[in-house]
Amino acid sequence: MKKNFIWYVVFFAIAIVYPHFVNPSWVDIGTTFALYSVVALSQDIVLGKAGMFDMGHAAFFGIGAYTAAILNTAYNIPIIYTIPIAIILSALFGIIISWPIIHLRGDYLLVATIGFNIIFYQALQNNVFGITGGPNGIFGVSTPVIFGINIASQRAIYYFAWFILLITMLIIYNIDKSKLGRAFHYLRESELAAESFGVNKRFYKVLAFALGAAVASLAGVVFAVQYAAVSPETFNFTQSVLFFTIVIVGGPSSIPGVLLGAFVMFVIPQFFREFATARYFVFGIAMILTMILRPQGIWPAKFGKLPKYIKES
Amino acid sequence: MEIFLQQIVNGLAIGSIYALVAIGYTMVYGVMKLINFAHGDVVALAAYIGLTVLMQAFGMHVDKLWAVILMFVITSLFISMFGIFLERLAYRPLRKAPRLSAVVSALGASLAIENGIMLIWGPNIKVFPSNVFPSARWHISGVIINSTQIAILLLSIILMLALYIFINKTKIGTAIRASAIDQDAAKLMGIDVNSIIIAIFALGSFLGSIGGLFIGVYYRELYFQMGWIYGLNAFIAAIIGGIGNIPGAMLGGMLLGIFNVLIAGYVSNTWAEALTFVLLILILIVKPTGILGERVAEKV
Amino acid sequence: MKLKNLLWVVVSVLFLATSSFAAGVIKIGVQAPITGSFANEGQGIDNAVKMIVEQQNAKGGLLGKKIEVVTCDDEGTAVGGAICARKLVNDGVIAVIGTYSSTPAESAEPIYARAGVLQTSDATADSLTHHGYWTFFRNSCPNSAEANFTADFLVKDKHFKRIVVLSDYSVYSSNLADATVSAIKKLGGNIIYRGKIQAGSQNFTPILTKIKAMNPDVIYFSGYYTDGGLIRAQEVSLGIKAAFVGGDSNDNPEFFKLAGKAANGVYMINVPRPDILPYPLAKEFLKDYQAKYHMMPPSIWTLFNADGLRAIMYAIEKTKTTDTKKLAAFLHNLKNFPGITGPITFTKDGERAGSRFMAYEIYNNDQYKVVYKED
Numbered sequence: 001m002k003k004n005f006i007w008y009v010v011f012f013a014i015a016i017v018y019p020h021f022v023n024p025s026w027v028d029i030g031t032t033f034a035l036y037s038v039v040a041l042s043q044d045i046v047l048g049k050a051g052m053f054d055m056g057h058a059a060f061f062g063i064g065a066y067t068a069a070i071l072n073t074a075y076n077i078p079i080i081y082t083i084p085i086a087i088i089l090s091a092l093f094g095i096i097i098s099w100p101i102i103h104l105r106g107d108y109l110l111v112a113t114i115g116f117n118i119i120f121y122q123a124l125q126n127n128v129f130g131i132t133g134g135p136n137g138i139f140g141v142s143t144p145v146i147f148g149i150n151i152a153s154q155r156a157i158y159y160f161a162w163f164i165l166l167i168t169m170l171i172i173y174n175i176d177k178s179k180l181g182r183a184f185h186y187l188r189e190s191e192l193a194a195e196s197f198g199v200n201k202r203f204y205k206v207l208a209f210a211l212g213a214a215v216a217s218l219a220g221v222v223f224a225v226q227y228a229a230v231s232p233e234t235f236n237f238t239q240s241v242l243f244f245t246i247v248i249v250g251g252p253s254s255i256p257g258v259l260l261g262a263f264v265m266f267v268i269p270q271f272f273r274e275f276a277t278a279r280y281f282v283f284g285i286a287m288i289l290t291m292i293l294r295p296q297g298i299w300p301a302k303f304g305k306l307p308k309y310i311k312e313s
Numbered sequence: 314m315e316i317f318l319q320q321i322v323n324g325l326a327i328g329s330i331y332a333l334v335a336i337g338y339t340m341v342y343g344v345m346k347l348i349n350f351a352h353g354d355v356v357a358l359a360a361y362i363g364l365t366v367l368m369q370a371f372g373m374h375v376d377k378l379w380a381v382i383l384m385f386v387i388t389s390l391f392i393s394m395f396g397i398f399l400e401r402l403a404y405r406p407l408r409k410a411p412r413l414s415a416v417v418s419a420l421g422a423s424l425a426i427e428n429g430i431m432l433i434w435g436p437n438i439k440v441f442p443s444n445v446f447p448s449a450r451w452h453i454s455g456v457i458i459n460s461t462q463i464a465i466l467l468l469s470i471i472l473m474l475a476l477y478i479f480i481n482k483t484k485i486g487t488a489i490r491a492s493a494i495d496q497d498a499a500k501l502m503g504i505d506v507n508s509i510i511i512a513i514f515a516l517g518s519f520l521g522s523i524g525g526l527f528i529g530v531y532y533r534e535l536y537f538q539m540g541w542i543y544g545l546n547a548f549i550a551a552i553i554g555g556i557g558n559i560p561g562a563m564l565g566g567m568l569l570g571i572f573n574v575l576i577a578g579y580v581s582n583t584w585a586e587a588l589t590f591v592l593l594i595l596i597l598i599v600k601p602t603g604i605l606g607e608r609v610a611e612k613v
Numbered sequence: 614m615k616l617k618n619l620l621w622v623v624v625s626v627l628f629l630a631t632s633s634f635a636a637g638v639i640k641i642g643v644q645a646p647i648t649g650s651f652a653n654e655g656q657g658i659d660n661a662v663k664m665i666v667e668q669q670n671a672k673g674g675l676l677g678k679k680i681e682v683v684t685c686d687d688e689g690t691a692v693g694g695a696i697c698a699r700k701l702v703n704d705g706v707i708a709v710i711g712t713y714s715s716t717p718a719e720s721a722e723p724i725y726a727r728a729g730v731l732q733t734s735d736a737t738a739d740s741l742t743h744h745g746y747w748t749f750f751r752n753s754c755p756n757s758a759e760a761n762f763t764a765d766f767l768v769k770d771k772h773f774k775r776i777v778v779l780s781d782y783s784v785y786s787s788n789l790a791d792a793t794v795s796a797i798k799k800l801g802g803n804i805i806y807r808g809k810i811q812a813g814s815q816n817f818t819p820i821l822t823k824i825k826a827m828n829p830d831v832i833y834f835s836g837y838y839t840d841g842g843l844i845r846a847q848e849v850s851l852g853i854k855a856a857f858v859g860g861d862s863n864d865n866p867e868f869f870k871l872a873g874k875a876a877n878g879v880y881m882i883n884v885p886r887p888d889i890l891p892y893p894l895a896k897e898f899l900k901d902y903q904a905k906y907h908m909m910p911p912s913i914w915t916l917f918n919a920d921g922l923r924a925i926m927y928a929i930e931k932t933k934t935t936d937t938k939k940l941a942a943f944l945h946n947l948k949n950f951p952g953i954t955g956p957i958t959f960t961k962d963g964e965r966a967g968s969r970f971m972a973y974e975i976y977n978n979d980q981y982k983v984v985y986k987e988d
Contacts, residue, residue, distance in 0.1 A: 137716070
């Protein structure tokens with residue numbers, strides 16, 4: 001635990017000095033890395049912790065971004081107040097969407113979540129209720145003002161995104177340590193056993209979706225701020241596949257694993273923007289090799305260790 | 314009424330292509346419990362190979378029957394081998410791994426094939442010659458049917474009947490069905506599951522390649538990302554019919570083809586994709602195993 | 614805030630001027646979708662820029678310096694656009710050619726403006742020139758100009774009475790279709806159906822069969838040739854008698870391959886075509902491009918971007934400087950510079966002025982004749 005803590009401190013210390021040593025395009029990449037990590041961690045609540053196959057998580061990311069963009073541009077609500085609204089709305093969506101399909105097994109759930117993502121995407125494109133801006137999306141999202149400080153510069157947004165990542169990691173850490181985390185763990189390992197322990201299956205599964213949706217929407221709000229704009233293609237099914245892959249490649253239910261996954265799947269391709277044509281071919285092969293060499297993910301979670309309070313008593 | 318019948322005719326043509334591709338998904342899923350996300354791209358690859366064979370080898374004789382038959386034979390053999398190769402490379406090493414790791418490997422294979430096509434054939438579209446099948450058209454009480462549609466429908470039905478007989482009447486077919494029901498028990502009965510998996514990849518890719526060539530002959534336009542759209546639709550078809558169930562995939566393909574044209578024609582074209590998924594989710598909620606899928610008792 | 618921006622501009626311009634001087638090269642950026650759905654268009658832009666730069670370097674470069682091309686793949690997305698913009702600015706380019714589509718062009722715009730880097734794109738969203746960035750130059754024509762011309766052609770010239778308007782879901786195509794719909798309505802035209810197709814889905818018979826029942830006399834499609842050629846082919850094979858009018862992105866040799874015999878009688882709306890109008894530049898460009906890459910450019914948009922590059926190179930030559938402020942001032946006053954796609958004139962807000970659209974009719978499978986132009 002202590003050793004882990006030191007590593008996290010080092011990780012964030014590097015993140016703090018990072019933007020002072022790199023050029024602006026890499027600051028942007030750092031910001032998006034933090035936000036993608038938040039989404040991937042939130043997806044991991046559903047996929048890794050509760051063990052439900054979810055391949056439509058970009059929809060919740062999008063609900064956050066669009067809520068902020070619509071409320072801010074059409075109703076002039078400051079970004080900072082759109083955050084709680086986005087979180088509540090997204091969590092509600094998570095509950096409503098997952099409720100009827102939660103009993104579906106493995107791959108059927110995966111297909112249903114893909115379906116929700118595609119329905120969401122088509123709704124954005126069709127300018128549903130005349131508020132999403134259709135294929136254009138929405139431009140001119142303003143920047144948040146916190147305690148009188150306007151988060152407008154590239155670096156300020158970078159730190160804001162990393163602050164959100166820190167909060168997300170704390171939330172995940174607390175889930176792991178709580179009754180909730182244990183309930184998820186039992187559900188993933190054996191639903192039947194979990195139910196016989198008195199874990200309310202449906203309640204916890206829907207809760208996992210609601211939590212995952214809420215955290216993803218938080219990242220969505222910051223994403224809308226970073227690019228001052230939202231457009232449908234950022235939240236399509238391909239994007240969900242990316243988040244899904246981040247979690248599985250990195251290591252499900254492992255915070256360092258998911259962060260590493262986001263690094264491998266999002267940051268590494270950025271090095272090759274100039275050698276453009278062949279890079280996704282090589283990347284596809286690399287995905288296969290990674291899974292063959294590290295089938296549990298690059299940095300898998302360790303479940304073998306018993307908590308101290310059990311060992312010592 | 315004419316309009317309605319016209320829609321049905323067109324729906325059956327696209328539906329039989331979905332059905333051919335869906336069989337590949339369903340066979341692999343049945344035995345390996347793996348969603349082979351690369352299957353759609355294998356189908357696209359088949360169309361590109363077919364065009365290359367046709368233009369390179371028979372450029373002068375594209376309208377000759379023997380050239381067309383040879384295109385089908387060479388392409389389907391090549392793609393069957395490619396399917397075996399794909400399984401060996403990307404899936405076999407992961408057979409004991411967590412299921413989602415194999416899914417990611419499939420996604421990686423999909424990305425690699427798609428971009429490999431772009432590197433080999435370039436990012437521009439490729440166009441199939443228009444005279445591969447004779448271009449006859451018939452007007453039957455206001456409904457227009459062309460020869461390509463009839464060829465696709467007939468050939469698909471013949472292939473699917475052949476597959477059905479193969480699966481139900483031969484030894485290998487029985488072994489495939491047995492492996493789909495319970496791999497461990499199949500092993501105990503002396504079935505070599507490895508060869509069965511090779512067989513299903515070869516068969517699935519074979520049928521998929523025919524589907525890919527039909528796409529080329531019927532729509533005549535190839536682009537490197539086309540595998541996704543056909544793959545996703547065929548996959549939906551497999552689920553509607555009951556994934557793992559071969560007649561189910563055939564039925565699901567036809568139903569989806571008809572459903573697609575009816576939705577786009579009579580409900581809303583702009584919401585067609587979303588409505589397809591609404592239907593799919595409704596089916597999953599009411600009957601999670603699909604139309605022909607059998608309820609599998611959960612292992613405890 | 615304004616002062617700060619100005620300071621930024623001055624500093625970066627100074628920085629850029631000195632850095633490119635020190636290196637002895639002039640750096641030109643290409644922001645284009647090299648992978649993803651628009652990969653062919655992106656690679657076309659990249660190819661064209663590299664070819665023209667190669668030719669110029671063979672002639673001794675610009676101001677005695679070699680030109681160096683830096684390419685960045687924006688994948689056609691807003692995120693990619695912003696990242697590329699920051700990267701190219703950092704690499705010290707003085708001007709960026711591209712990108713192909715409106716979304717990444719718009720997300721990149723403010724970054725180039727703040728850094729004082731010139732940007733010339735073919736993207737057609739009207740909003741691109743409405744932000745007031747002095748660095749942006751559109752090398753094609755905005756949607757609204759084409760929409761007005763199309764409406765005139767359909768309503769005033771051909772007197773179509775039952776008009777169907779189709780688009781795909783892309784920003785470009787749906788905006789062009791929407792603008793055309795409102796222009797038609799303004800002229801009192803009768804639109805009986807406005808539909809959208811999923812690009813690349815290939816099976817357009819459901820919507821066409823539905824349209825057949827409405828008995829239209831014209832179908833206007835604002836999307837790309839990859840879909841347009843198939844729509845036309847399927848329209849004819851379903852026995853629909855309506856005329857087909859294609860927006861500028863339909864105008865591509867592949868359209869005729871896809872449509873086959875059905876191409877005859879199709880109307881295309883486009884700027885003057887390079888190969889039938891007396892622009893020796895265009896013929897030369899197409900010849901060189903084909904010799905170097907063994908294929909035709911993917912579309913007219915490649916040529917627009919090539920013109921953007923040529924205008925910027927011309928500005929550098931004339932002003933004898935790489936100071937982007939001076940270059941922008943020169944370009945804003947550029948009049949009738951001979952281009953591959955016709956004379957190039959920029960307005961004060963970076964809009965390309967004076968490009969005239971024409972309507973062509975196709976005969977003999979791939980021959981053109983002009984049937985309508987505005988004067």
